[in-house]
Amino acid sequence: MTVEWIAVDWGTTNLRVWAMGHRGVLAEAVSDDGMGRLDSDGFEPALMRLIGPWLQDGKRTEVVACGMVGSRQGWHEAPYRTVPCVPLDPLALVAAPTRDARLSVQLVPGLKQTLPADVMRGEETQIAGVLALTPGYDGIICLPGTHSKWAHVSAGEVISFQTFLTGEMFALLSQASVLRHGMVGDGWDEAAFDEGLSDALSRPERIGAKLFGIRAEGLIAGLSAAAAKARLSGLLIGMELAAARPYWLGQAVTLVGSEGLARSYARALRTQGLEPRIVSGTEAVLAGLQAARAKVTA
């Protein structure tokens, strides 16, 4: 196999790499060497552990990486670009310092917004990927996750965006708060999800009162773990949708993300009369990195 270049998605908790050939992915690998557990000297070795077998002596292989690897605490800082702007400018890629002569590493800068203050790292590449997969797309791109993003895209540029802590709040509340006691077990109760969602969307000012109710119903009314988890998810996604309404109301929405989470957001948006399109997160990030690289080498 001939590895033409290497695509890298390097977040806070995970490192994912793909060996790319002329016709697409040749091989892939993943590790938990996320940015969060590495100091600046640790990035090149962490990368080499995964891609070493793909490199050839006497040849420099190009690596294009997006995500927190380009943050100040990452391998090397790739300063934010400011919206409105195209999501990914190949001329703005920043070279990371390397020791191994077989490596050339380019980092994708994140985006920032001045008012309201906001930042993203990694999602700009997925947005570029959606645009590469759907030339001329005009509308909203929603990227659910630990820190969900909503971006307004028009004429090839990111006009504005907004970040929500939804995924992180779900993890903290379901695993580290008093609510965790009622969430042990598998299963998912769609009706409870819909109920939480509807509560949060129709009466967002009551959300604060609904959260502890999950624990109380578990204690005195036998609420199941499947219903407790799904209701919490519905409440938090509803809280996000209530705040993101200016983004999605009456708009075309593309969801980017993993199967389960994107499906929950799609279900939520359908209750509001929307028919979102879903693009897989992997497909989007690869298309974005590919687009960056194609322009660089063109």
Added chain:
Amino acid sequence: MTVEWIAVDWGTTNLRVWAMGHRGVLAEAVSDDGMGRLDSDGFEPALMRLIGPWLQDGKRTEVVACGMVGSRQGWHEAPYRTVPCVPLDPLALVAAPTRDARLSVQLVPGLKQTLPADVMRGEETQIAGVLALTPGYDGIICLPGTHSKWAHVSAGEVISFQTFLTGEMFALLSQASVLRHGMVGDGWDEAAFDEGLSDALSRPERIGAKLFGIRAEGLIAGLSAAAAKARLSGLLIGMELAAARPYWLGQAVTLVGSEGLARSYARALRTQGLEPRIVSGTEAVLAGLQAARAKVTA
């Protein structure tokens, strides 16, 4: 000194005990042997480590304890009583099994509400204390904390109550979420608290959008740790007040709690035109336990 009886406030994380004489507190002690780190055999030894020196051979000393010690995972279950009811019924105290013949331990039951489902353990004693300190009090009692409670009290009974995760969410978001990176350091910015409070109260549907903004402003606009912490507190307390509006609007409000937190809630309520009274949490719990015991022994 003659120890007449022993008052105990036994929560999830702390154990506090007071040696009581005819004229009030003779001595006090505290440990971190909360309910959360004890199994059912561990309660009596944990209590004895603090009160052992206060007991007399050949005499049985009465101990009255409130809080999570009476939960199913506690020393012995004191089943919830259902509102509307008086906050503390001396006839409903439940004896805990003891080995040491010098001990007689009575546990105060918590309260539950069927619809909307809710529970409390420990706060019912503080509510009873407020009523003992203010006979005939009619109005709202707010008990800020890890799990803040709002209770409507009338004709000596708790009519309804509502619990909020505000304190726990503040701890999780400020110490365990991505926001923690911008919260290292001392200080408190009152103006930032007021701003967060006002945002949450006037536009509760936007709260989800405001949380990540704290991190983003720290990254790109130099938001201080003092402002970040205070704004998060303001947003979360505002979220609570928005949901608790049916409780406080146009009502007399008594705040029960520790200095700093009660002061923040008082400041928040004053922006809404209220003039809350503040009762210390310790004073309230002691008055409540005293009232329970006075009736038992009367």
